[in-house]
Amino acid sequence: MASSASTLEIEARDVVKIVLQFCKENSLQQTFQTLQNECQVSLNTVDSIDTFIADINAGRWDAVLPQVAQLKLPRKKLEDLYEQIVLEMAELRELDTARAILRQTQVMGVMKQEQPERYLRLEHLLVRTYFDPNEAYQESTKEKRRAQIAQAIASEVSVVPPSRLMALIGQALKWQQHQGLLPPGTQFDLFRGTAAMKQDEEETYPTTLSHQIKFGKKTHPECARFSPDGQYLVSCSVDGIIEVWDYISGKLKKDLQYQADESFMMHDDAVLCVDFSRDSEMLASGSQDGKIKVWRIRTGQCLRRLERAHAKARVHGLKYGKMLKEFRGHNSYVNYAIFTTDGSRVITASSDCTVKVWDTKTTDCLHTFKPPPPLRGGDASVNSVHLFPKNTDHIVVCNKTSSIYIMTLQGQVVKSFSSGKREGGDFVAASVSPKGEWIYCVGEDMNMYCFSYQSGKLEHLMKVHDKDVIGITHHPHRNLVATYAEDCMMKIWKP
Numbered sequence: 073m074a075s076s077a078s079t080l081e082i083e084a085r086d087v088v089k090i091v092l093q094f095c096k097e098n099s100l101q102q103t104f105q106t107l108q109n110e111c112q113v114s115l116n117t118v119d120s121i122d123t124f125i126a127d128i129n130a131g132r133w134d135a136v137l138p139q140v141a142q143l144k145l146p147r148k149k150l151e152d153l154y155e156q157i158v159l160e161m162a163e164l165r166e167l168d169t170a171r172a173i174l175r176q177t178q179v180m181g182v183m184k185q186e187q188p189e190r191y192l193r194l195e196h197l198l199v200r201t202y203f204d205p206n207e208a209y210q211e212s213t214k215e216k217r218r219a220q221i222a223q224a225i226a227s228e229v230s231v232v233p234p235s236r237l238m239a240l241i242g243q244a245l246k247w248q249q250h251q252g253l254l255p256p257g258t259q260f261d262l263f264r265g266t267a268a269m270k271q272d273e274e275e276t277y278p279t280t281l282s283h284q285i286k287f288g289k290k291t292h293p294e295c296a297r298f299s300p301d302g303q304y305l306v307s308c309s310v311d312g313i314i315e316v317w318d319y320i321s322g323k324l325k326k327d328l329q330y331q332a333d334e335s336f337m338m339h340d341d342a343v344l345c346v347d348f349s350r351d352s353e354m355l356a357s358g359s360q361d362g363k364i365k366v367w368r369i370r371t372g373q374c375l376r377r378l379e380r381a382h383a384k385a386r387v388h389g390l391k392y393g394k395m396l397k398e399f400r401g402h403n404s405y406v407n408y409a410i411f412t413t414d415g416s417r418v419i420t421a422s423s424d425c426t427v428k429v430w431d432t433k434t435t436d437c438l439h440t441f442k443p444p445p446p447l448r449g450g451d452a453s454v455n456s457v458h459l460f461p462k463n464t465d466h467i468v469v470c471n472k473t474s475s476i477y478i479m480t481l482q483g484q485v486v487k488s489f490s491s492g493k494r495e496g497g498d499f500v501a502a503s504v505s506p507k508g509e510w511i512y513c514v515g516e517d518m519n520m521y522c523f524s525y526q527s528g529k530l531e532h533l534m535k536v537h538d539k540d541v542i543g544i545t546h547h548p549h550r551n552l553v554a555t556y557a558e559d560c561m562m563k564i565w566k567p
Contacts, residue, residue, distance in 0.1 A: 088113040094237045096142060104142075114144030116229050124229065128222035129215075133157050140225075149224050150179045151187075156217055158194050159208050170198055275509040277522035277532045278553050278565035283322025285562040293556040294344050298547045299352040304369065305545075305554060306355060307562055308343030314357055316369065319552065319564055330372035337367050337374070399430045401437050408456040413464050417481070421454035427469060429481050441483025446473040447494055455501055461508035462525070468511060470502035476513050476523070489523040489530070491515060501543040503553065514541040514555055520565075536563060 088107065092115040095104040108114055118124045118139055127135045140153065154173060158180075161170035174180050174194055184191040197208060209217055233239065241262065287293065291311040298305050298319070305319040314337035316325045326332040339359035346357045354375065355367045366376040404423035411418055411432070418430040429439040446452050452472040460466040460478055466486055469477045474497045478487040489511060491497040499513040499521070513521045518541055522532035537557035544555045556562040 085111075085113050089115055090236050090240070093117065093232065094235075097235065108144070116143050116145075117232050118143075118229050119231070119234075121226055121229065121231055125222045125226050128225065129218050131160055131214075131218060133160070143225075143229060145225060145228050147179070147182065149221070149228065151183055153221050153225065154179045155183075155190075155194065156221055159197070160214065162197050162208070163203050163205070163214075165203070167198055174198070273549070273551065275505050275507050276551055276567050277510055277512070278551060278567050279532065279534065280566050282552070282564045282566040283319070284564070285317060285322055287560040287562070289560065292558050292560045293542065293562050294342055295346050295543060296545050296554055296556050296562060297346050297348060298545055298552075298554070299348045299369075300350055300548055301352040302548045302550065303352060304348075305564075306346055306348075306369075307556065308346045308357055310342040312339040312341055312343055312359065314338065314343060314346070314355070314367070317562075319547070319554070322564060328370065328372065335372065337365075337372050339363065339365065397432070397435050399428070399435050399437070401428055401440070402426070404453075407454060410457055410459060412481075413459060419457050419467060419481070421457045421469070421471075423453040425451035425453055425471070427454055427457055427467075427479075427483070439482055441479075443469045443471045443477050443479065444473070444475065444485065444488070446498070452498075455499065458502065458504045460504065461506060468502060468504050470499050470513065472498050472500070474498055474515075476502055476511060478511075487525075487528060489513075489521075489528065491521055491530070493517070500541060503544045503546040505546055505551075506548055512544055512546065512553060514544045516540065518557070520544070520553075520555060536565070537561060 088111045092104060092107060092113070095101075095107065096115060104115075124136070124139065136153075137157075140150075145153075154177060158170045158174050161167070161173065174191075180191065197203070205214065285307070287309060288311075291309045291313070293307040293309050296305065296307045304325070305317040306314060307317065308314050316328055316331060317323070318325045324331055330336070337355070337357070339357065339361075341359040341361040341363075343357050343359050346355060348355055348369075353369065355369050356364060357367070358364045362380045364376075364378040365374050366378075367374055399418060399420065402420065402422040402424050406420050406422050408421040409418060416432055417438070418432055420428050420430070422428070426440050426442050428437050430437055442451065443454065454469065454471045456470045458468040458470075460468050465480060466478050467481065469479050471477075474493045475488050475490040476499055477485050477489075479485055491499070491513070493515075496517050497519075498516050500516055502511065502513045504511055509525055511523045511525065513523070514536065515521060518535055518537045518539070520534055520536045520541075521530055523529070524531045536555045537559050539557050539559035541555060541557045544553060546553050551567050553565045554562055555565065
């Protein structure tokens, strides 16, 4: 069995033992025996070793034998035990019981084949009309032999707490609740491994402030992301600090030891972008000085540093930190970059007012297009691009105008949503709900616009901050949205 700071390996034998215990406790005798025989793993547990030893020492064989039947013991120790029981039954003149044990048990049958002299000695003792303890127990006493047998068998068994399977499942669910994966009162489908409400929750727009997180007077978040598994909300600040939050309580996650010790993931400059690995184990952050750092979120350890990494759109390998691909073609800053679901394309949004679609393998630019310009004329910087859950061939494009667009990868507009403002209502950031039912935009007017995909209309509008809004991010499976702004606040919104 091996363990390290980040991994914990569990022996398969231990898992089988836990299942065996469940079978034993629920009287699933056939299943117990089949599993034990197939896996060649024995449970070998008793409720209490002290009681088990005391029963052997006192000769309470009616209590000992049912427990021994559940154990896998070395043949020699079993033979010693059964021989002792036969002798004691003979002493008590319970000759029928003694003969039954001698002639009908598997252990004694093997003894008859392999140790015929020892077996025949017991047969001879049973046909005598008297019992001689000295002859039967051979230079020992009944009590000494019981004690030796008790000690020998006790070394083969162990005591474990009852109901380990249910206890472990209970602990796992409590941990998930503690992490915010499983809100209190949630009905949980143990077989599917999901909370029913996660899958069945109908998407709806947020209207109510759930929590607000206040940053220092001289700092504010520049970016924030929920992890794909919904466990973490991470914020990155203008002072270079990266913090992990419990979005249920609105407080810093202190179960991460490094945060409890006030030792944070950090850059030397403002952190402008952040994103998670698909398994939510790692975090990549990019700062204003062109550096990228890759972190392990459970430990806060920096796994990789990439210097001068993002002057252009590039793909870097995590293993060695080398640049694998470079996508050349934009004439200004690249504000956003995403992979398509299948990983075959990279889509970039730029301040040169264009969106480009690239072939991931060849780095060829396949398409370049501009979303529709603002009503006031001129072109508009593209803030971000987002995958659209309802159609893998469509993307959501947010440029610095009062409209947001669903477009094809060739640049055709499929659907548009507008704030209706000619001036002062340009969008600065956007987010899409997990199923694509809602598109959320935050504007330079400090409002959040909630557009329904089905109706194509603005269904809800509310002011979210008192100073310029920087961004917005959506939880991966709950109706929660986080917004952050220059008012030194990050706010979590719920329906």
